Amino acid sequence: MFSRAYRIAITVPPLAWVTIFLLVPYLLMFCFSFWSVSSTQTILRSWTLQNYKQLFMKDVYWETLLRSMWIAARVMMFSLALGYPLAYFLSFYAGKRKDLLYQMVIIPLWVSYLVRAYAWKTILGSDGVLNTLLQYAHLTQHPLDFLLYSPFAVVLTLTHIYTPFAFLPIYAALEHIPRNLVEASNDLGASPRQTFWRVIFPLSIPGVVAGATFAFVLSLGDFLAPLLLGGPSGIMISNIVVTLFGAAYNWPLGAAISLCMLVLVVSLLFLSEKLEKKWSFS
Amino acid sequence: MRRDTRKAAGAGWLGAHALIVFCFLYLPIAALIVYSFNGQGVGGFPPRDLTLKWYGILFQDGAIWESVGNSLIVAACAVAIALVFGVPAALALDRAQFPGKALFRRLVLLPLILPGIITGLSLLMLFNRTGTKLSLLTIVLGHGTALISVATTEVFAGLQKLERAQEEASLDLGATYWQTFWRVTLPNLQLSIIGAALLIFTLSMDEIAVSFFLIGRDNTLPLEIWGRLRRGITPEINAISTIIFLFSLTVIVLWYRLRAHGKGSPEIAGELIETGVQGD
Numbered sequence: 001m002f003s004r005a006y007r008i009a010i011t012v013p014p015l016a017w018v019t020i021f022l023l024v025p026y027l028l029m030f031c032f033s034f035w036s037v038s039s040t041q042t043i044l045r046s047w048t049l050q051n052y053k054q055l056f057m058k059d060v061y062w063e064t065l066l067r068s069m070w071i072a073a074r075v076m077m078f079s080l081a082l083g084y085p086l087a088y089f090l091s092f093y094a095g096k097r098k099d100l101l102y103q104m105v106i107i108p109l110w111v112s113y114l115v116r117a118y119a120w121k122t123i124l125g126s127d128g129v130l131n132t133l134l135q136y137a138h139l140t141q142h143p144l145d146f147l148l149y150s151p152f153a154v155v156l157t158l159t160h161i162y163t164p165f166a167f168l169p170i171y172a173a174l175e176h177i178p179r180n181l182v183e184a185s186n187d188l189g190a191s192p193r194q195t196f197w198r199v200i201f202p203l204s205i206p207g208v209v210a211g212a213t214f215a216f217v218l219s220l221g222d223f224l225a226p227l228l229l230g231g232p233s234g235i236m237i238s239n240i241v242v243t244l245f246g247a248a249y250n251w252p253l254g255a256a257i258s259l260c261m262l263v264l265v266v267s268l269l270f271l272s273e274k275l276e277k278k279w280s281f282s
Numbered sequence: 283m284r285r286d287t288r289k290a291a292g293a294g295w296l297g298a299h300a301l302i303v304f305c306f307l308y309l310p311i312a313a314l315i316v317y318s319f320n321g322q323g324v325g326g327f328p329p330r331d332l333t334l335k336w337y338g339i340l341f342q343d344g345a346i347w348e349s350v351g352n353s354l355i356v357a358a359c360a361v362a363i364a365l366v367f368g369v370p371a372a373l374a375l376d377r378a379q380f381p382g383k384a385l386f387r388r389l390v391l392l393p394l395i396l397p398g399i400i401t402g403l404s405l406l407m408l409f410n411r412t413g414t415k416l417s418l419l420t421i422v423l424g425h426g427t428a429l430i431s432v433a434t435t436e437v438f439a440g441l442q443k444l445e446r447a448q449e450e451a452s453l454d455l456g457a458t459y460w461q462t463f464w465r466v467t468l469p470n471l472q473l474s475i476i477g478a479a480l481l482i483f484t485l486s487m488d489e490i491a492v493s494f495f496l497i498g499r500d501n502t503l504p505l506e507i508w509g510r511l512r513r514g515i516t517p518e519i520n521a522i523s524t525i526i527f528l529f530s531l532t533v534i535v536l537w538y539r540l541r542a543h544g545k546g547s548p549e550i551a552g553e554l555i556e557t558g559v560q561g562d
Contacts, residue, residue, distance in 0.1 A: 025405050122317060163307065
């Protein structure tokens with residue numbers, strides 16, 4: 001139905017843009033990761049494996065990457081723990097208020113990331129809202145200083161930011177479950193617990209996988225919350241990359257780390273897609 | 283009977299859990315707003331000496347308003363780029379076959395799920411190699427590129443609900459492809475496009491991870507705020523954050539009003555996230 005000219009007109013411009021501004025930059029990142037920096041701080045465009053060698057030899061990169069993954073894993077677990085029961089409640093028990101409550105989960109998503117991270121900083125600081133509240137209520141005598149500038153603050157803030165992301169796909173999956181399956185299970189004498197674990201939960205797994213992927217991947221690459229709230233013990237892998245592209249001026253090494261992150265993220269996306277396909281029932 | 287009581291007990295627990303999650307989601311926002319009116323500055327419980335002082339200081343702050351202007355320009359340009367390339371991309375995914383289509387689809391959607399640092403840095407390397415000076419223009423290119431994914435997802439969802447027979451009829455009756463596109467295809471996609479534009483505008487106004495690496499001399503609003511945060515907490519930031527929050531809230535209400543007029547339109551954020559993860 002559509003002529004060749006029409007198809008070319010709709011295909012070529014976006015294809016060209018995506019090639020120039022996405023594909024070429026990714027390839028450049030790949031190239032940079034095999035280049036090096038001279039002692040006079042110019043980038044040498046001769047191929048070397050030095051950056052990757054350094055990446056595997058120096059403990060600091062490994063440790064930070066593992067710590068970032070551990071932070072991301074905790075964010076993922078907490079987001080699921082908060083998001084799943086919420087989605088289940090909305091989908092099965094909220095009745096008429098369902099739509100309103102759904103919008104209420106979405107609204108924080110529209111509030112600036114930076115604003116929310118900042119809000120947590122004002123709450124957790126030693127003169128912050130929480131500490132002064134605790135002292136006001138005479139629950140503590142001195143400000144608790146482990147609240148801010150710690151991995152705890154980073155995990156808390158990122159959980160706050162990514163819980164709606166985890167919630168949305170789970171809610172969508174729960175909403176797609178045919179209600180007659182649930183009724184059939186009840187009619188056949190299953191207890192609510194059995195119905196949940198044998199019918200509802202297995203059918204919601206694709207949503208759980210999608211939500212978990214979102215929370216994990218996005219918090220893994222975060223560098224602003226750690227800078228703002230993490231302190232020295234909350235540094236994540238992206239903070240190292242930021243330093244390498246800034247003050248430390250070692251773009252090639254930074255590119256090598258970024259490329260590892262890219263590969264890690266894309267493999268996770270691939271894996272999550274496979275898992276979702278495996279568990280989807282339609 | 284017993285099952286019903288157990289079910290009610292379950293609902294009670296779930297309701298309590300939901301309440302806690304909502305508190306967790308909204309308390310920081312509430313604290314932010316309350317302390318923007320607090321005479322004693324940020325922190326200190328209970329809040330006292332309610333004042334509009336911080337808003338007064340904010341309105342006299344030239345640097346902030348300059349950055350707001352920059353952000354508005356960037357967001358408007360990002361919307362333009364994302365729509366000009368994102369709408370055809372959705373059409374292409376819907377109705378053209380070409381080699382590398384699967385890769386193309388994945389590439390377009392990737393910035394949606396990829397941490398911003400990777401998009402930002404890869405573009406920084408492009409601009410470095412091509413000798414492009416960093417300025418608001420590079421931020422516009424960054425936002426435009428990252429947010430094409432939003433336009434494509436929204437419009438693609440709209441296309442799935444579009445009756446192709448209308449376009450066929452238009453073509454059969456002698457209209458050219460160009461006329462059909464402007465008079466049949468686009469009007470039918472109106473709601474998806476407006477929704478995408480609103481979403482892209484808001485996302486661009488808030489964006490910081492990509493901008494962080496592509497910034498030249500002129501700051502966008504989030505980067506201006508970021509710069510001040512590094513120097514310490516001041517209540518003006520609460521004030522500007524409150525204004526941003528109200529602005530976002532207005533956009534959402536606008537969008538729902540719009541949606542109420544046209545039924546069966548795509549569910550904006552939810553659908554976006556689903557497609558973002560699934561990649562198709």
